[in-house]
Amino acid sequence: MTIRLLLVDDHAVVRSGLRMLLESEEDIEIIGEAGNGREALHLIEQHAPDVVLMDIGLPDMTGIEVTQAVKQSWSRVAVVALTIHEDEEYFFKMLQAGANGYVPKRAAPEELLTAIRTAYAGGVYLFPSLAKLLVRDYLSGDRDSARPDALNGLTEREQEVLAYLADGAGNQDIAEVLNISPKTVARHRDNIMHKLNLHSRAELVKYAIRKGIIKP
Numbered sequence: 001m002t003i004r005l006l007l008v009d010d011h012a013v014v015r016s017g018l019r020m021l022l023e024s025e026e027d028i029e030i031i032g033e034a035g036n037g038r039e040a041l042h043l044i045e046q047h048a049p050d051v052v053l054m055d056i057g058l059p060d061m062t063g064i065e066v067t068q069a070v071k072q073s074w075s076r077v078a079v080v081a082l083t084i085h086e087d088e089e090y091f092f093k094m095l096q097a098g099a100n101g102y103v104p105k106r107a108a109p110e111e112l113l114t115a116i117r118t119a120y121a122g123g124v125y126l127f128p129s130l131a132k133l134l135v136r137d138y139l140s141g142d143r144d145s146a147r148p149d150a151l152n153g154l155t156e157r158e159q160e161v162l163a164y165l166a167d168g169a170g171n172q173d174i175a176e177v178l179n180i181s182p183k184t185v186a187r188h189r190d191n192i193m194h195k196l197n198l199h200s201r202a203e204l205v206k207y208a209i210r211k212g213i214i215k216p
Contacts, residue, residue, distance in 0.1 A: 003120045006047070007033045008040040008066070009055040009082075014105075018053065018082075021109055028116065037061030041069055044077060051120050054099070056083040056090055064090070064097050071098035078119035082112065091130050095202035101125040121170030122182075124201045153195050159213075161188040165201070166208030 005028055007015050015033050022028045031047045034040035037058045044052065052070065056063035067079045080101035081094045094102055100119035103112050104127055115125035154162065157178075164174045171185040178185075198204050207213075 001027065003028045003116060004031045004047070004050045005029065005116065006031060006040065006043055006049040006052045008035075008037075008052055008058070008063070009033075010035050010057070010059050014055075021112075022116075025113065028113075035059075037063075037066040037069075040066055044070060044074060048074070049077060051078045051080060051100075051116055053082050053116070054079050056081060056085055056094065064093050067094060067097040067099055078122075080112075080115050080119050080125070086130065092202075096200055098200055100201065102130055103127050104130070118168065118170070121172060123168045123170040123173075124205070125168070154192060158188050158192050158195075161185060162192050162204070162208060163213050165189060165192070166205050166213060 005022065007018055007022075007030060009015050009018070012035070015035075019030055019033070023030060031049050032043045034043050035058075037060050040052065040054075040058075043049075054063045054067060058066065061069075063081060063083065067081075070077050070079055075098075078100040079098065080103060081099050082103050082105060083090065083094075084105050085091075086104050091102060101115040101124060103115045103125070107127055111127065118125040160178060161174060164177065169177075171182040171189070174180075174185045175182045193199065193204065196204075196207060198207060
C-alpha cells in the first residue's frame with residue numbers, strides 16, 4: 001500500500017526538506033504541498049490524501065483550525081502535526097481537534113516516519129515527552145471527574161476494541177486480531193465514542209488509562 005501524503009507548512013525550505021526525506025520511502029507518495037490553511041483544504045478536497053503532515057503556525061488559519069475542518073469534512077483523513085510547539089496548550093488543542101499524531105520538528109526522521117505510518121494504519125503516535133503530558137493530565141482526573149462510569153454500557157466486543165484502540169492499534173490490526181472486518185472495527189469505535197461521550201482518540205486513551213484498561 002502507498003501512503004498518499006500532503007505537506008502543509010508555510011516555509012518552502014521546510015517543505016523541500018520534508019519532500020527529500022519522504023520521497024526516498026517506497027511506501028510514501030507526496031501528492032501535493034500547501035503553504036497555508038485554505039490551500040491545504042482545497043488540495044485535500046481535490047486529491048483526498050491518506051495523511052496530512054500539518055504545521056500549526058500557518059499564516060491564514062492555525063493548523064488546529066485546519067485539522068478541525070479536515071475532521072469535520074473528511075473524517076478518514078489522518079492528520080499528523082509536525083511543529084516547533086511543544087507546550088501543553090498547542091498539544092492538547094491539536095489532539096482535541098482530532099490529530100492522529102504529534103511530532104516536534106526536532107524529532108529524528110525515523111520518528112516522523114513512524115508517526116505517518118501509524119496514523120495511516122488508524123493509530124495514534126505521540127512523541128514520548130509529549131505523551132507524558134497526556135498521561136499526567138488524565139491521571140489528574142480534572143477533565144473527567146464528572147463523567148459517569150459508562151464502561152458497563154459497552155458490549156464485551158466493544159471493550160475489547162476499546163483496549164486495542166487505546167493501545168494505539170489501527171483498525172486493520174484490530175480486525176486481524178479479532179477476526180472481524182475493518183468496517184466492523186470502525187462501527188464499534190463509533191459506538192464506543194458515542195456511549196462514552198468521547199470526541200477524540202486522545203480522550204479515548206485518557207479514559208482507558210483512568211479505568212485501568214491500559215497502563216500509562
